Amino acid sequence: MTSTADNLQVATRLDADVLVIGGGPAGTWAAITAAAQGAKVILADKGFCGTSGATAPSGTGVWYVPPDPGLRAKAMNSRWDMGGRLADPVWMRRVLDQTYSNVNLLSEWGHPFPQAADGTQIRTSLDGPDYMRLMRKRVKAAGVRILDHSPVLELLRDGSGAVAGAVGLRRQRGDLWQVQAGAVVIATGGCAFLSKALGCNVLTGDGYLMAAELGAELSGMEFSSAYAMAMEHGSVTKTRFYDWAEFTYADGSPIPGAASKGGRTAIARTLSAGKGVFARLNADAETQIAMRHAQPNFFVPLDRSGINPFTDRFPVTLRLEATVRGTGGLRLLDESCATSVPGLYAAGDAATRELICGAFTGGGSHNAAWAMSSGAWAGSGAAQFARGQRGRAAQLYRAGGVGIREGKGARIDAAGLTHAVREIVLPYENTYQRHGARLEASLSTLDGLWASARSADEASRDEALRTREGLAMLATARWMYRSALARTESRGMHKREDFPQADEAQRHHIISGGLDEVWTTPAPVAGPALEVLAA
Amino acid sequence: MIEVISAARCTGCNICVQVCPTNVFAAVKGGIPVIARQDDCQTCYMCEVWCPDDALYVAPNADGTEGITEPELEAQGRFGSYRRSVGWAKGGRVAPAPQIMSRLRG
Numbered sequence: 047m048t049s050t051a052d053n054l055q056v057a058t059r060l061d062a063d064v065l066v067i068g069g070g071p072a073g074t075w076a077a078i079t080a081a082a083q084g085a086k087v088i089l090a091d092k093g094f095c096g097t098s099g100a101t102a103p104s105g106t107g108v109w110y111v112p113p114d115p116g117l118r119a120k121a122m123n124s125r126w127d128m129g130g131r132l133a134d135p136v137w138m139r140r141v142l143d144q145t146y147s148n149v150n151l152l153s154e155w156g157h158p159f160p161q162a163a164d165g166t167q168i169r170t171s172l173d174g175p176d177y178m179r180l181m182r183k184r185v186k187a188a189g190v191r192i193l194d195h196s197p198v199l200e201l202l203r204d205g206s207g208a209v210a211g212a213v214g215l216r217r218q219r220g221d222l223w224q225v226q227a228g229a230v231v232i233a234t235g236g237c238a239f240l241s242k243a244l245g246c247n248v249l250t251g252d253g254y255l256m257a258a259e260l261g262a263e264l265s266g267m268e269f270s271s272a273y274a275m276a277m278e279h280g281s282v283t284k285t286r287f288y289d290w291a292e293f294t295y296a297d298g299s300p301i302p303g304a305a306s307k308g309g310r311t312a313i314a315r316t317l318s319a320g321k322g323v324f325a326r327l328n329a330d331a332e333t334q335i336a337m338r339h340a341q342p343n344f345f346v347p348l349d350r351s352g353i354n355p356f357t358d359r360f361p362v363t364l365r366l367e368a369t370v371r372g373t374g375g376l377r378l379l380d381e382s383c384a385t386s387v388p389g390l391y392a393a394g395d396a397a398t399r400e401l402i403c404g405a406f407t408g409g410g411s412h413n414a415a416w417a418m419s420s421g422a423w424a425g426s427g428a429a430q431f432a433r434g435q436r437g438r439a440a441q442l443y444r445a446g447g448v449g450i451r452e453g454k455g456a457r458i459d460a461a462g463l464t465h466a467v468r469e470i471v472l473p474y475e476n477t478y479q480r481h482g483a484r485l486e487a488s489l490s491t492l493d494g495l496w497a498s499a500r501s502a503d504e505a506s507r508d509e510a511l512r513t514r515e516g517l518a519m520l521a522t523a524r525w526m527y528r529s530a531l532a533r534t535e536s537r538g539m540h541k542r543e544d545f546p547q548a549d550e551a552q553r554h555h556i557i558s559g560g561l562d563e564v565w566t567t568p569a570p571v572a573g574p575a576l577e578v579l580a581a
Numbered sequence: 582m583i584e585v586i587s588a589a590r591c592t593g594c595n596i597c598v599q600v601c602p603t604n605v606f607a608a609v610k611g612g613i614p615v616i617a618r619q620d621d622c623q624t625c626y627m628c629e630v631w632c633p634d635d636a637l638y639v640a641p642n643a644d645g646t647e648g649i650t651e652p653e654l655e656a657q658g659r660f661g662s663y664r665r666s667v668g669w670a671k672g673g674r675v676a677p678a679p680q681i682m683s684r685l686r687g
């Protein structure tokens with residue numbers, strides 16, 4: 047079913063060499079890098095470039111390691127085994143190098159890094175609001191045009207199948223925009239299923255869906271079981287200070303085996319049994335001062351609830367962060383972060399992070415390093431590709447399908463669809479602690495939802511975004527569970543009750559894709575089995 | 582969730598309308614913005630950090646509303662408290678001595 051873009055009722059038509067979709071760290075680094083290479087760049091964000099996405103409200107530790115061979119080797123080894131040895135030493139080295147130079151640039155640009163006792167800057171973490179405000183400023187200074195509140199609804203392609211732009215909504219005006227572009231960078235972040243984890247409700251897997259509609263593949267979608275701790279009913283899923291926590295039942299007795307690191311299962315089990323989990327942080331007065339300064343956002347919900355976390359036991363919960371702090375995402379084919387679709391690049395959480403952290407979470411340092419490194423490479427790759435596209439014939443076709451095309455069925459009830467997907471994905475026993483039978487049951491419901499959505503009629507303008515978000519979450523969940531089913535072992539964050547051990551024969555990647563028919567296939571890992579990682 | 586826009590503090594600059602990632606606010610011609618889509622609030626506190634006049638309050642409950650009022654917030658000195666702690670208010674963010682900060686390392 048081909049459909050040209052000619053009939054779209056578009057209020058504003060623009061053109062660019064490179065269109066960057068998403069304005070978090072990955073998208074802003076992509077935009078700045080592409081513009082520095084002379085490309086005309088447009089950046090479109092669903093929200094506001096500077097506050098939107100997982101980094102701006104959260105802040106991130108960064109995998110910033112000076113180029114000292116001993117330190118680098120230690121850094122590379124740190125998650126090698128935890129990540130089930132799926133990472134690729136070549137990519138780890140590149141990310142460490144690129145991150146080092148990007149973070150040093152941030153210092154030159156005036157990011158307020160704290161000072162160590164010897165007067166040097168501590169560059170291993172970035173305050174979110176400052177970092178992303180600075181990135182917005184640099185994007186503008188680079189001559190990039192920013193479209194805020196402009197979520198992309200679908201990609202456009204040319205007659206050859208290469209990506210050729212995108213169509214989106216101007217959410218505060220209620221009309222459509224279209225950008226024709228020589229290359230596109232997907233930097234839309236991960237998918238956290240509207241769990242209200244900090245900054246994550248704009249992250250609904252839109253980029254995966256739109257890329258897959260053009261035939262792009264995913265990798266590592268089974269590594270999507272990340273949950274993060276927050277005060278009960280709170281949104282601040284900052285987890286580091288829970289390293290200082292003791293976890294108890296309501297009566298103050300310890301929960302056996304519970305810990306923030308290495309004891310999450312006990313916490314998840316207690317919560318899913320409907321029993322409360324309480325935390326109290328044990329830290330002396332000076333450490334408390336340091337904590338408050340280092341992560342003010344951690345204390346906001348506690349202070350505002352009248353809780354002193356160092357003396358009171360307060361209830362905690364786990365919020366789903368799925369692929370935001372998991373590692374699955376779009377599969378990359380080469381060092382320019384190209385996908386299998388000509389002209390389409392992916393960066394940040396939208397892309398797989400298995401290359402540097404394998405099967406284990408990319409949170410805590412790797413994801414932030416990945417976002418800025420892959421962003422720079424994707425921006426550069428896209429700028430180069432776009433140079434070869436200047437002046438190409440301009441018949442554009444719509445690549446988007448379900449939910450935004452005329453169909454025979456009724457319109458999709460976006461709220462109902464979202465509710466149905468979340469009912470399946472949020473419970474710990476489906477997404478955190480997996481079992482073949484439950485994965486099969488979840489998939490059969492999700493496949494049914496997709497089958498009935500396929501023939502639906504086009505959403506109204508008001509509901510188009512919600513409809514596409516619901517469909518993107520649905521598609522994401524199907525790739526997650528199909529991949530989880532294909533991996534009949536436990537590795538990294540992927541835990542199967544029915545296959546509790548790792549199986550050396552499955553030390554491979556699981557590639558997935560497809561919309562009507564979701565498929566998976568294994569692919570070999572690049573890294574050697576037992577390399578002692580020397581820098 | 583976002584709960585309060587203080588009419589006494591707000592100057593109607595509409596920065597919050599611009600910066601809220603989930604488009605919770607709506608501008609009002611000749612007036613101050615309104616909380617138009619409270620259910621969409623993701624409790625990210627970004628509007629508070631960006632509001633130059635400390636006129637917004639985001640309550641800590643992301644799953645429901647609390648009903649806290651402007652006089653209570655004024656009495657508790659809560660307006661602007663997060664902006665102050667991230668150092669975006671006058672006076673910036675004064676770091677404790679490096680020896681103290683080094684306690685978090687390792």
Ligand SMILES: Cc1cc2nc3c(=O)[nH]c(=O)nc-3n(C[C@H](O)[C@H](O)[C@H](O)COP(=O)(O)OP(=O)(O)OC[C@H]3O[C@@H](n4cnc5c(N)ncnc54)[C@H](O)[C@@H]3O)c2cc1C
Binds near residue numbers: 072100602
């Ligand atoms: C609470 C928390 C703490 C974290 N701490 C750490 C840490 O300490 N260290 C670490 O390494 N990592 C950490 N992470 C992960 C880190 O934040 C992410 O890896 C990082 O933000 C990824 O950057 P990104 O640019 O790919 O995505 P994001 O920052 O999430 O940005 C994605 C952007 O895409 C936009 N977008 C989405 N859909 C569309 C669409 N359809 N059209 C247009 N735009 C769209 C969004 O509005 C958003 O601005 C943390 C995450 C959370 C939630």
Ligand code: SF4
Binds near residue numbers: 586
């Ligand atoms: S940012 Fe603050 S001062 Fe400006 S309109 Fe919003 S609430 Fe009012």
Ligand code: SF4
Binds near residue numbers: 622
């Ligand atoms: S807390 Fe975040 S989502 Fe809620 S209104 Fe403020 S900026 Fe918007």
